[in-house]
Amino acid sequence: MAAQAEVLDAPSAQSSVPSEVKARRRWQLALFIVPAFLFQFFWGWYPMLVALFLSMTDAPIRGALTWQGLNNYNRLLLDPLVPMAFRITLIYAGLSILLTFAIPIFVSILLMEMPPNVMRVMMILWFLPLSGIASTLFWQYLYNEQFGLFQWIATAVLGLPPQSFLSSQNWVLLWLILPSILLYGPGLYYLTGLQSIPRSYYEAAEIEGAGFWRKIWTISLPRLRPIIAMTLLFAIIGSLQEFTFPDLMTRGGPNGASRTVVMYIMNILNNARYGDATALAVMLFALIMVATLIYRIVFKADPDQ
Amino acid sequence: MSLFPVVGRKQPRLRVAWWVIVALLCLGIFMHLIPFFIMISTSFKPASEAMAMPPTLFPREPTLAGWELAFNMTASARSLISQPLSQYFINSVIMTVGTLLLSIPITSMSAYACSKLLKGRSARYWFFFFIGTLMLPGIVTLIPSYLLTRNFPFPLPVAPTIPGTETPFPTIRIWNTFWAVILPAGFSAGNFLLFKGFFDSIPDSIINAARVDGGSEFNIFRRIVLPMSVPVFAVTIYFQFSGTWESYLWPLVVIQDSSIAPLTLAVRRLVDAFTYAGTTNAQTALGQSANVSNLVNQGLSWNGLMVLGLLQAIPVFLFFIVVREYLLKGVRIQGLK
Numbered sequence: 139m140a141a142q143a144e145v146l147d148a149p150s151a152q153s154s155v156p157s158e159v160k161a162r163r164r165w166q167l168a169l170f171i172v173p174a175f176l177f178q179f180f181w182g183w184y185p186m187l188v189a190l191f192l193s194m195t196d197a198p199i200r201g202a203l204t205w206q207g208l209n210n211y212n213r214l215l216l217d218p219l220v221p222m223a224f225r226i227t228l229i230y231a232g233l234s235i236l237l238t239f240a241i242p243i244f245v246s247i248l249l250m251e252m253p254p255n256v257m258r259v260m261m262i263l264w265f266l267p268l269s270g271i272a273s274t275l276f277w278q279y280l281y282n283e284q285f286g287l288f289q290w291i292a293t294a295v296l297g298l299p300p301q302s303f304l305s306s307q308n309w310v311l312l313w314l315i316l317p318s319i320l321l322y323g324p325g326l327y328y329l330t331g332l333q334s335i336p337r338s339y340y341e342a343a344e345i346e347g348a349g350f351w352r353k354i355w356t357i358s359l360p361r362l363r364p365i366i367a368m369t370l371l372f373a374i375i376g377s378l379q380e381f382t383f384p385d386l387m388t389r390g391g392p393n394g395a396s397r398t399v400v401m402y403i404m405n406i407l408n409n410a411r412y413g414d415a416t417a418l419a420v421m422l423f424a425l426i427m428v429a430t431l432i433y434r435i436v437f438k439a440d441p442d443q
Numbered sequence: 444m445s446l447f448p449v450v451g452r453k454q455p456r457l458r459v460a461w462w463v464i465v466a467l468l469c470l471g472i473f474m475h476l477i478p479f480f481i482m483i484s485t486s487f488k489p490a491s492e493a494m495a496m497p498p499t500l501f502p503r504e505p506t507l508a509g510w511e512l513a514f515n516m517t518a519s520a521r522s523l524i525s526q527p528l529s530q531y532f533i534n535s536v537i538m539t540v541g542t543l544l545l546s547i548p549i550t551s552m553s554a555y556a557c558s559k560l561l562k563g564r565s566a567r568y569w570f571f572f573f574i575g576t577l578m579l580p581g582i583v584t585l586i587p588s589y590l591l592t593r594n595f596p597f598p599l600p601v602a603p604t605i606p607g608t609e610t611p612f613p614t615i616r617i618w619n620t621f622w623a624v625i626l627p628a629g630f631s632a633g634n635f636l637l638f639k640g641f642f643d644s645i646p647d648s649i650i651n652a653a654r655v656d657g658g659s660e661f662n663i664f665r666r667i668v669l670p671m672s673v674p675v676f677a678v679t680i681y682f683q684f685s686g687t688w689e690s691y692l693w694p695l696v697v698i699q700d701s702s703i704a705p706l707t708l709a710v711r712r713l714v715d716a717f718t719y720a721g722t723t724n725a726q727t728a729l730g731q732s733a734n735v736s737n738l739v740n741q742g743l744s745w746n747g748l749m750v751l752g753l754l755q756a757i758p759v760f761l762f763f764i765v766v767r768e769y770l771l772k773g774v775r776i777q778g779l780k
Contacts, residue, residue: 166660167560174553174573177629180596182576185587188598192587199600245471248464251446263472267763268479270689271707272756275748276478278714279485285496287481294497320474330774340445350460353446371578379582382691386714400582400692407586407696412600416586423583430578 193420197412210417220418222394223402224425226311230384230398231377234315239373242323243366247358250332265325274386277317281387304388307395314384314396324369331365332358367437374433378426482749482756486510490744509746513754524712525701532754534621535688535705541625542687547680550631551672554638555664559650570639577632588627589696592618623697624705628687634679640775641675642668677766678773685759706755713748 193210195203214220245264249257268276280287281303292298303313339357348356359366381400384390390397390405397405399422406415447457485493486509488502493509513528524531557570587598594602594614602611617623645668653663669676691707698704701712716738738744 163660167556169661170552170556170560170664171569173549174630174635177549177626178573178576178632180591181588181627181629182584182632183572185584185591185598186576186579188587189583192590192598197590197600201601203599203603245468247446248468251461251464252468260468260472262764262767264468264475265763266475267685267759268475269685269752269756269759271691271710272482272752273478275710275714275752276482278717279481279745279748285494285498287498290497320478326770327774330771333771335445337445344448350446358446375578375580379580382689386691386711389715403582403585404692404695407589410600412586412590416583419583419585423580426580 189416189420189423193413193417195413197416199410206413210413211421214414214418214421219394219397219402220421223397223399224422226394226396227378227380227398227400227422230311230315230380230396231374233311234318234377234380235370235373237315238318238323239370241319242325243328243359243362246325246328246332247354249329261325261329265323268320270382271386273317274383278387281313305392307392310388310392310396314387318383324372327365327369328362331362335361371430371433374429375426378422378429479756482752486746486749486753488746490739490741490746493745493749494739509743509750512741512743512747513750524709526704526709528706528709528751528754530702531704531706531709534703535707535755537621538624538694538705539684539687541621542628543680543683545625545629546631546634546683547676549629550634550679551638551676552664553630554635555642555668557635558639558642559645559647559668560660573630573635574632577636585692585696589618592616592623592627592697618697619699619703621703624687624690624694627693628683631679631683631686634683637675637679637682637774638672641672641773644775645671674769674773675775676773677769681762681766681770684762688755688759706751710748710751710755713751717745717748 194206194208196206196210197203242265249260249264252260281289283289283300283303283305286303288303289301292301304310306313335357339361340353343353343357379400380398381404384396384398385401385404388396390401399418403415403418403422406418447461484501487505487507488499489504489506489508492499492503516524516527553569553573557566557573561569590598590600593600593616595617597603597612597614602614604611617626649667650663653667658666689707690705691711694705694708695711698708701708
């Protein structure tokens with residue numbers, strides 16, 4: 139593989155280079171690329187390609203594999219829990235992006251207004267990562283129906299009847315998403331993007347009479363666009379595959395009202411139905427690819443690009 | 444400092460607006476710090492006070508009972524999580540350090556090759572090969588990867604037999620060992636992107652000068668590029684560290700023995716015991732609630748859980764503080780397009 143690669147640009151990489159030097163350069167290149175190639179192949183591309191194959195077999199725990207064609211997919215489509223899991227996943231992803239995505243962008247823009255020293259301290263405090271796992275413990279504690287802080291606020295402060303929070307079938311998704319407003323966003327990327335905007339842009343805009351919002355709208359946001367495009371794409375891909383937070387908070391309950399697709403895949407996997415689980419994963423994969431495509435089309439059609 | 448006009452900064456209207464922004468930022472910081480405060484405060488409460496209504500702001504009778512249980516397990520706590528919390532902590536450390544030692548050199552060297560050693564079409568192909576999995580949802584690899592850890596290199600529940608015989612192919616089994624977490628993380632596409640973006644910004648002339656002086660590519664990388672790239676290494680190590688430290692789904696799939704389980708899985712175990720979320724029928728719920736009241740009598744309730752949460756949170760937190768200076772310098776990507 140590495141042998142095909144060309145090493146150019148070194149001043150001596152002309153056709154007059156002796157062949158043993160060329161050979162040594164190839165060896166050096168191989169040293170750089172081959173380990174990464176092996177890992178990326180065996181734990182990246184190989185399982186990804188195998189998944190398609192596996193989803194069309196029964197993959198039994200013992201005995202020989204038999205080809206199932208689209209049987210796994212048909213069975214999943216008839217399972218009422220599958221569309222339900224997809225619906226919940228879409229709601230969860232949509233709500234969480236809607237409620238949380240814009241906040242770190244605006245925080246970063248506002249942070250840039252602070253004097254450099256203040257900004258440094260505030261940046262650390264704002265983007266201080268609270269571990270996701272630890273925060274589930276914390277929110278579980280706050281949402282507890284008997285002695286949680288939220289229950290105390292609802293009953294003693296606001297005078298409401300006792301709330302059922304995470305065991306309310308209608309509201310559980312909202313309660314799950316609200317905490318992530320406080321969580322660590324990709325604010326770092328926005329800050330680096332904002333730092334690279336020349337000050338002269340803002341000065342020129344000011345001479346033209348642009349105000350506060352106008353500057354954000356015509357300078358900061360368009361300049362952040364490539365970074366926002368990337369983080370939004372990762373937010374879409376990530377939130378459609380959400381597992382950790384709802385799994386630790388509710389385990390999919392009550393009555394599957396917060397069971398995302400990945401959680402359902404895990405349920406099937408725990409029953410050792412490898413073929414079905416892979417088929418469901420492939421279905422989620424297809425959904426995410428469609429979402430990515432739509433996103434690309436929409437983002438390209440934007441007028442100011 | 445650029446959104447507000449340079450001239451006329453002292454106008455009362457603008458001053459008020461500026462202070463409103465400061466107040467908003469401070470409010471956000473305050474809300475961001477509440478979880479840390481409540482977790483620390485609760486971890487020092489006695490078991491019954493941690494479950495008291497109304498909740499107390501500061502522990503009325505501060506005690507170290509929760510923290511002690513992190514290291515000495517009583518018999519009934521042992522029935523819920525079989526290892527002392529410190530054991531899970533050590534397991535998490537082994538997995539994370541192992542992943543870092545493997546992944547950072549491999550990923551950085553391949554990114555360097557793509558950025559400086561390869562040119563033209565081959566560079567583009569390799570770049571796509573390394574970056575392609577980042578844009579594709581990883582969930583689809585979950586089950587094949589899990590089966591790979593059981594029968595490497597066959598992503599199947601049982602290894603196929605050698606044609607013409609009854610004996611199966613020899614396979615390597617890393618499932619339920621630390622390697623099952625460490626090896627699949629050997630290459631990280633996200634970090635590759637960060638490394639590549641940073642190395643691209645190093646001028647070729649520096650490297651060419653070193654080549655003229657006769658340095659081997661590896662020596663150039665180690666002696667010249669590495670010292671220039673401390674910020675990007677800090678950032679990638681931080682991302683890899685927090686990613687592995689927080690990983691939950693993958694260890695849940697490949698780690699079964701609690702003696703090698705990371706902290707994240709211990710969290711799951713304990714949360715189950717205290718919230719009944721994982722119980723499916725009344726019988727187990729009843730059994731667990733008896734267990735839990737036993738535990739409360741011995742001083743372990745949410746105070747112990749918060750100790751667990753702090754053990755999980757503090758390393759990421761400290762790491763962030765250590766690398767904070769590099770965070771803004773190390774990220775030099777301009778999007779994927």
